[in-house]
Amino acid sequence: MKPAVIVFPASNCDRDIAVALEQATGKPPAMVWHGDTTLPETDFIVLPGGFSYGDYLRSGAMAAKSPIMRDVIEKAKAGTPVLGVCNGFQILCEAGLLPGALLRNAELNFVCRTVTLKVENSQSMFTSGFEKGQYVDFPVAHHDGNYFADDETLNRLEGDGRVAFRYLDNPNGSARDIAGILNDAGNVLGLMPHPERMISPLLGGLDGTAFFKGLAGAAA
Amino acid sequence: MKAKITITLKDGVLDPQGKAIERALKGLGFDGVFDVRQGKEIELKLDETDEAAARAKAEEMCRKLLANPVMENYAIEITA
Numbered sequence: 001m002k003p004a005v006i007v008f009p010a011s012n013c014d015r016d017i018a019v020a021l022e023q024a025t026g027k028p029p030a031m032v033w034h035g036d037t038t039l040p041e042t043d044f045i046v047l048p049g050g051f052s053y054g055d056y057l058r059s060g061a062m063a064a065k066s067p068i069m070r071d072v073i074e075k076a077k078a079g080t081p082v083l084g085v086c087n088g089f090q091i092l093c094e095a096g097l098l099p100g101a102l103l104r105n106a107e108l109n110f111v112c113r114t115v116t117l118k119v120e121n122s123q124s125m126f127t128s129g130f131e132k133g134q135y136v137d138f139p140v141a142h143h144d145g146n147y148f149a150d151d152e153t154l155n156r157l158e159g160d161g162r163v164a165f166r167y168l169d170n171p172n173g174s175a176r177d178i179a180g181i182l183n184d185a186g187n188v189l190g191l192m193p194h195p196e197r198m199i200s201p202l203l204g205g206l207d208g209t210a211f212f213k214g215l216a217g218a219a220a
Numbered sequence: 221m222k223a224k225i226t227i228t229l230k231d232g233v234l235d236p237q238g239k240a241i242e243r244a245l246k247g248l249g250f251d252g253v254f255d256v257r258q259g260k261e262i263e264l265k266l267d268e269t270d271e272a273a274a275r276a277k278a279e280e281m282c283r284k285l286l287a288n289p290v291m292e293n294y295a296i297e298i299t300a
Contacts, residue, residue: 065284103291149290
């Protein structure tokens with residue numbers, strides 16, 4: 001696997017995800033500045049967490065229009081896997097690669113704690129490290145994680161098995177407890193919780209390690 | 221020309237900020253306040269002299285960046 005991590009102004013989980021990817025693949029990923037126009041040779045693209053452009057206008061709105069995103073969108077549509085975590089999920093929605101939007105948390109609080117998720121779909125390359133129905137603990141840290149889509153879209157996501165993860169105890173008001181969704185083709189995953197922050201007993205557990213190992217195994 | 225773009229949340233989209241404002245207004249004794257919704261307004265100047273052309277440009281800006289059609293509506297006002 002040859003991952004590339006896109007770095008936006010005010011990304012702040014780019015290093016964490018690079019560490020997690022290196023742990024799973026044995027080599028560091030390419031770090032790509034958002035102002036570049038073409039990706040290096042890659043078979044796995046990551047949009048990391050953070051507060052790109054200070055969350056101005058809407059979270060992820062400006063980053064979704066960054067020069068590099070044209071190539072990201074083109075590659076995603078051609079089948080290259082793309083993972084968006086937290087702000088990366090917001091960017092994927094704003095870029096139109098995933099349906100719906102992430103609204104302000106229902107209780108208006110910035111939520112920063114470890115949450116338990118239920119793996120709803122273990123068939124995707126992103127969730128192959130888990131069993132369907134398994135519970136995993138990942139930290140969340142966001143202000144705009146309240147997943148919203150119209151009922152028709154939500155029904156379609158559920159009907160097609162595109163809800164990858166659900167919150168056990170919904171921290172942000174997300175529709176139908178959705179924490180992470182897949183695109184139609186199954187090669188794009190957006191999720192609010194941070195698997196890259198759960199890759200060592202020192203950080204609280206190894207569920208993130210299983211996530212990235214599963215990914216690397218599925219991509220190999 | 222000047223464009224004033226008002227962006228509002230669509231009906232049915234939860235607006236926790238509007239709800240918090242509503243609670244604060246009630247706390248101040250403003251009874252009978254309901255359905256408070258918070259939006260945003262963007263003002264910009266365009267080097268266009270034709271109103272229709274200015275409106276078309278502002279429309280395109282809304283579609284491409286300023287508003288998210290999943291959750292927001294927008295209204296454009298063009299003035300000289």
